[in-house]
Amino acid sequence: MGLFSTAQPDLKRWRLIENMSDLANAMDLSEEVPVLLFKHSTRCSISSMALSTFNRDWQLSEEQCPIYFIDLLKYREVSNEVARLTGVTHQSPQAILLKGRTVVYSASHDAIDAESVENLVV
DSSP, X not given: OOTTOOSOOOOTTOEEOOSHHHHHHHHHHTTTSOEEEEEEOTTOHHHHXXXXXXXXXXXXXXXXXXXXXXXXXXXXXXXXXXXXXHOOOOOXXXXXXXXXTEEEEEEEXXXXXXXXXXXXXX
């Protein structure tokens, strides 16, 4: 993916949230391990750049911290529910780290930093 590419991202490591049930499962899992939610707009170059940078820098395993991907254009109602459940105002792109259903990190745009998230997990 180039700097301003809006091509489909590489999601091999990601769990997709496509409905309210997927979101509920992620919230439930946050009771056991930290969980990261990443809201992404597939039409936004800034979002693509933030996701690409995050993917490049992310070092933790699935067991340490599952990472969830929300496509905002396809699943806007899920994104709205994330905002309602967490109290974090919607942004795009946006990363939200949950521990026990509680937000311990949120950032958007170029402030999203994989290392900052990792430091809160380990």
